[in-house]
Amino acid sequence: MIRIIIAEDHQALIDGIKxxxxxxxxxxxxGEALDGEMLLDLVKHKIPDVVxxxxxMPKCDGIAATRMIKKNYPEIQVVAFSMFDQEEAxxxxxxxxxxxxxxxxxxxxxxxEAIKSVAKNIPFYDDSIxxxxxxxxxxxxxxxxxxxxxxxxxxxxxxxxxADLLFVAKSTVDTHRKNILKKMNIYGKTDLIxxxxxxxxxx
Numbered sequence: 614m615i616r617i618i619i620a621e622d623h624q625a626l627i628d629g630i631k632x633x634x635x636x637x638x639x640x641x642x643x644g645e646a647l648d649g650e651m652l653l654d655l656v657k658h659k660i661p662d663v664v665x666x667x668x669x670m671p672k673c674d675g676i677a678a679t680r681m682i683k684k685n686y687p688e689i690q691v692v693a694f695s696m697f698d699q700e701e702a703x704x705x706x707x708x709x710x711x712x713x714x715x716x717x718x719x720x721x722x723x724x725x726e727a728i729k730s731v732a733k734n735i736p737f738y739d740d741s742i743x744x745x746x747x748x749x750x751x752x753x754x755x756x757x758x759x760x761x762x763x764x765x766x767x768x769x770x771x772x773x774x775x776a777d778l779l780f781v782a783k784s785t786v787d788t789h790r791k792n793i794l795k796k797m798n799i800y801g802k803t804d805l806i807x808x809x810x811x812x813x814x815x816x
Contacts, residue, residue, distance in 0.1 A: 615732045618644040620652040620666035633721040640728060649673025656682055663728050668695045668702060676705050683710030690731040713737040762789045
């Protein structure tokens with residue numbers, strides 16, 4: 614059973630989420646909060662598995678609350694549930710310790726997926742949020758060769774073309790690409806190319 618607390622300053626939205634979760638056998642709502650201070654008090658007394666929190670709340674916002682929750686209860690996972698999809702807001706919640714980020718206009722099915730995912734310690738970001746928004750450039754440490762390969766990927770080079778340019782085996786390039794994907798927590802060729810182009814690494 615995944616025990617969760619919902620923090621949201623609109624009671625109607627909380628009620629809607631709770632109604633949707635009534636039919637989920639493995640998720641139980643153990644508390645609800647209308648502001649950040651109430652959330653922190655509930656966390657202290659209920660010790661949930663997952664907290665679903667809005668970012669903008671009275672008394673203590675979701676970013677500050679998430680930071681305090683992760684400091685005192687690192688085993689508790691947090692899902693941001695917000696109207697804001699700006700890169701700054703996403704990165705602030707991620708840096709505070711949130712493992713998931715869902716937009717309020719997403720389906721409740723998507724929110725349920727996020728709750729189940731972070732409960733397993735697996736990050737979950739809304740489909741509408743681009744991969745680059747969910748990853749801070751400063752936290753990614755790539756080797757010199759990985760940076761070189763990422764730059765060439767951004768130029769549209771295939772693994773074989775990169776291997777020929779660097780005088781290495783194609784399998785070596787493929788291994789580096791897999792390592793880059795893992796470090797960046799992104800998936801597939803399309804995301805890798807987009808990240809290489811949009812982040813504009815200083816190689």
